[in-house]
Amino acid sequence: MVRTEKQGFLQLAKIAFPFVIATAVYNILVLGLEEYFGDHIYKVSGQIGSVFGLAVAFFLGFRMNSAYDRWWEARKIFGELTNNTRSFAAKIYVYYGNSQNFRSEKQRDLSNQASDLIALTALYVRQLKNEMHNNFKPAFSEDADKLLSRFQVNREHKLSNELLLAITQNIESAFSVNANIEKGDLMQHLNRFHDIQGKAERIKNTPFLMIYTAFTKLIVGFYVILIPLFIGDIDLGGEKSGFEFLAIPIMVIISTVFLTINKLTNLFAEPFSENITSVAIDAICQTIEQNCNEVRLKIESVKN
Template identity: 30%
Template sequence: MLLIQNIRLSRILINTWRVDLIMIASCTIAYFTREYLIAHHFQVSAIVPTVLGTAIAFFIGFNNNQAYDRWWEARKIWGALVNDSRSFARALINYVDGDNTTSITMIHRHIAFLYSLKASLRGTVDEIYIKYLTDDDLKEVAKHKNMHNAILNIQARDLQKLSKANQVDGFRFIEINEMLVRFSDSMGMSERIKNTIFPTTYSYLTKVFIWLFVVTFTLAISDTAGIAAIFLGWLIGFVFVSTQINGMSLINPFETNSAGVPLNSITRTIEINLLQMLEEENIPEPVKPINEEYIL
């Protein structure tokens, strides 16, 4: 997630340089094609790039709105996980009577749940969760493809044991179990966003329309702008391309990039909060920003 208000021009160029080269080549070909092949036969009307520009604006607007909706929903889900995690730990620490060993184990197991879910959403291998699980837990979750779901199942089983041992009363049992349900809901909503592919036709058609616009715009203004039409064609195309790429960077909010939801930072924040609530000494450091520009 970006931390600064102003985006560096270098980052924009890094994201668009390949498309920029294609646009410059297309504008150059379009200019010389008009000059030496079609200049004496017909003139490309300015209405053509005008209509294409309008269509592109609609497509980019739709794409970017949908992309931001996906990103914002993902951010809200993980914001809710932060709040629910703190409430979960607070309830286990303060509402469970007797020996607090099970409560500590469940809070550690919850941290493992978060790291396992994060790794699954990003398609990476993150073994931090291992240190927060007991040997028996590790053996059990190893049998499941969805490890974070298996962890929630163990949590529910331990909560039931606390209830049978009369270490938590009925009202508190319901309250803590509802938090487990919310964790499951957040997990399912996150997986839905990850597994739902944004329709590729929208992105593909937008790219095609931008290319057609750049070519027709260059053809339309070559008569009056001369060779400067190459630069002007690229410049107008750059505006559309950079806007479209900026929106598409949000389409997969759990990816490891500067625009994604900062799962590393959020998970580490929850880990720090919960360990401090347990008054443990070995507290990890917060995730540091990369180049003071963004955080993962």
């Protein structure tokens, strides 16, 4: 993930460098043909290029805004996941500290039950992250395997759904009728988990309008191809002065800007992919798991 301005410049350079090379070669070739076969043999009116370039710039700006809105929505979803998980773990810690909230047969080992529920919640967060990275059947540690077996989680089905179902069933069967407020509070958090997962899957499973992407790539590519015809050479000091080749860096810069913006738009439109512009869900979920483990350690310290 890009965290500093220096890293941003380096990553931007990596993205733009292939475009610099490709457009430089293309523009040198076109300008060389013009100089070899005769001056201004195919120059198109610069006014046409200005109007076309302005239209492409507006179109790219609109598309970049749409892609960033998609990225920001993904970031808000995992921010909501962070807040909901922290609150859920804290309330489990508090509610399971009062034995009167539970049925008589469930009042034993409440600390262990609370610790297991929080561990299962952390496992759910990890699994949701895995599914965003298309890893639906990950390998588990020995402790995680035991936890899944203890809660009778069906690994043949969608694992994130099964984890939420296991947590829901455990809470429903544990709380007494006198603790409907506490149970309802935890159930609301579970409903939010379902909403968060649904929002994340909606973004991941809905492509960013492939025909829209193809059209943008087409018009940007067409404009970059026409740039040498719009600009042509620069005749400062006459034909033999060599200044006509100053047009090359100008054309390369303009071409690279348009191509780089289009590339960045495509990257922003996939917020859950594992590229430099994607939402840092690995780091976010790691922080959530750490928070859950801290609550579990607090439970262990109280029990001892």
